[in-house]
Amino acid sequence: MFFERPESGEIAILVHIELSSDADSEDPRELEELALSAGADPVAFLTGSRADPSPKFFLGAGKVDELRALVQSHQAELVIFNHALSPGQERNLEREIQCRVLDRTGLILDIFAQRARTHEGKLQVELAQLEHMSTRLVRGWTHLERQKGGIGLRGPGETQLETDRRLLRARIKSIQKRLEKVRTQREQGRRARQRAEVPTVSLVGYTNAGKSTLFNRITDSGVYAADQLFATLDPTLRRIELDDVGPAILADTVGFIKHLPHKLVESFRATLQETVEATLLLHVIDCQDEERQDHIDQVHNVLDEIGADEVPALQVFNKIDLLPGQGARVDRDEEGVPRRVWLSAQTGEGIELLMDAVRERLSGDMFHDTLSLTPEQGQFRARLYAQGAVVNERIEDDGRMSLEVRMPMRDIRQLLSRLSIPAERYLPEPVHEEDLW
Numbered sequence: 001m002f003f004e005r006p007e008s009g010e011i012a013i014l015v016h017i018e019l020s021s022d023a024d025s026e027d028p029r030e031l032e033e034l035a036l037s038a039g040a041d042p043v044a045f046l047t048g049s050r051a052d053p054s055p056k057f058f059l060g061a062g063k064v065d066e067l068r069a070l071v072q073s074h075q076a077e078l079v080i081f082n083h084a085l086s087p088g089q090e091r092n093l094e095r096e097i098q099c100r101v102l103d104r105t106g107l108i109l110d111i112f113a114q115r116a117r118t119h120e121g122k123l124q125v126e127l128a129q130l131e132h133m134s135t136r137l138v139r140g141w142t143h144l145e146r147q148k149g150g151i152g153l154r155g156p157g158e159t160q161l162e163t164d165r166r167l168l169r170a171r172i173k174s175i176q177k178r179l180e181k182v183r184t185q186r187e188q189g190r191r192a193r194q195r196a197e198v199p200t201v202s203l204v205g206y207t208n209a210g211k212s213t214l215f216n217r218i219t220d221s222g223v224y225a226a227d228q229l230f231a232t233l234d235p236t237l238r239r240i241e242l243d244d245v246g247p248a249i250l251a252d253t254v255g256f257i258k259h260l261p262h263k264l265v266e267s268f269r270a271t272l273q274e275t276v277e278a279t280l281l282l283h284v285i286d287c288q289d290e291e292r293q294d295h296i297d298q299v300h301n302v303l304d305e306i307g308a309d310e311v312p313a314l315q316v317f318n319k320i321d322l323l324p325g326q327g328a329r330v331d332r333d334e335e336g337v338p339r340r341v342w343l344s345a346q347t348g349e350g351i352e353l354l355m356d357a358v359r360e361r362l363s364g365d366m367f368h369d370t371l372s373l374t375p376e377q378g379q380f381r382a383r384l385y386a387q388g389a390v391v392n393e394r395i396e397d398d399g400r401m402s403l404e405v406r407m408p409m410r411d412i413r414q415l416l417s418r419l420s421i422p423a424e425r426y427l428p429e430p431v432h433e434e435d436l437w
Contacts, residue, residue: 012040013070013099016082017059018049026104026258027291031082033208034104038111043074057096058089068097080107087136105132108257120182127175134168199362200249202275202311204303205284206295207255210318214284214345215252218355242355245362245408251278256302258294276308280361282354287317287326287342314361315340316354321347330357337361368406371426375399383415 012035016028028047035042048063057064058081071079078100079093085103093101102110109129116122203211219238236252253275275281283299285292303309320326321344328350331340338357343350373381381401384390389407396402405412409427416423 010041011076012042012078013076014042014045020051026082044070071097071099199279201280202251202278203282207257209284209286210345211284217345242359256299258298272306281313283313284316288322317342320344367409367412371403373401
């Protein structure tokens with residue numbers, strides 16, 4: 001028996017089961033936030049505990065009866081599980097309770113589909129949805145399926161199902177080709193920035209930590225920001241000017257979440273590449289969130305998965321306006337390097353401290369010293385002036401020129417190399433930056 005599926009689920013029953021076999025379970029409160037972000041109206045929350053999920057329904061028989069009663073009493077259109085369900089479990093539950101069932105992965109994919117605005121973002125979401133759907137395609141055609149062999153047992157069901165699968169595979173290949181073009185274009189842009197020595201600062205963090213609000217505060221942009229999960233999906237890049245550094249690119253990226261579906265990580269790899277290739281990460285953290293340490297760990301897990309765990313990072317503890325007695329400040333390590341900034345992107349308190357810390361982290365590899373040049377080194381002097389690196393100059397009694405020079409270490413190394421001047425004559429031994437994590 002089959003039921004008509006609504007075009008969009010609104011009245012929803014939420015289901016969360018504590019599994020003793022799952023030490024790293026999902027947060028029930030986060031499920032409610034996800035459901036609200038998707039536009040659902042949660043009217044009941046079914047909870048329980050089991051040692052292991054049931055292979056057939058995920059739930060036990062008693063909980064299935066309880067869920068059916070909740071669906072009927074509330075006339076619910078949708079049941080959302082805070083777990084990953086197999087296609088068979090979804091199909092069995094829908095037959096049993098006569099209501100559409102959505103698991104956690106499907107819910108997150110739906111939110112991403114709503115948030116995508118750019119052509120690239122829509123392609124990435126569609127790819128993830130199609131790959132997720134490919135394992136569930138059979139569910140809509142079970143009444144037409146036939147077993148193999150036998151006269152009278154071969155019918156339109158097999159043909160229709162195979163047609164759908166073939167169309168799905170073709171669409172997935174088409175999207176992958178188009179995304180490959182996007183990746184190529186992004187890679188060209190990154191290479192151009194690298195050639196121009198323009199650093200990239202990428203905002204990362206758990207969803208709803210305030211990345212987009214901070215991005216708007218720094219760049220005076222109108223990026224959509226709201227108090228909901230995954231308010232921003234598409235990456236946004238803006239050029240900013242930093243004293244002692246020059247131009248830099250600030251990138252706002254999609255927020256992470258606990259157990260972010262692997263299909264989404266794969267689909268958004270082109271977008272997340274901005275994070276992998278960044279010069280500095282600003283890890284935005286909701287400082288008043290009780291789960292903040294768990295969220296920090298989850299962000300580190302995703303960074304590790306996409307290969308960005310080695311990128312230098314500066315922690316930004318946001319929303320101090322919601323934490324009584326907490327003012328803006330910068331925390332430094334034993335070597336005096338900024339590691340953590342406390343601020344409020346909403347009120348603007350601490351933004352200047354953040355910009356100073358970013359400048360310090362990006363210009364940490366700066367050359368600032370006094371060079372003693374002979375009159376024969378006029379070309380070297382002229383190049384230093386051309387790059388705006390001379391802070392002060394005085395002529396000594398013996399005719400030598402003492403120049404106070406401040407410029408990025410990479411720039412003076414390139415200049416010395418072009419002029420065939422041995423680097424060790426003016427530069428200290430290189431120091432490797434310590435591992436941040």
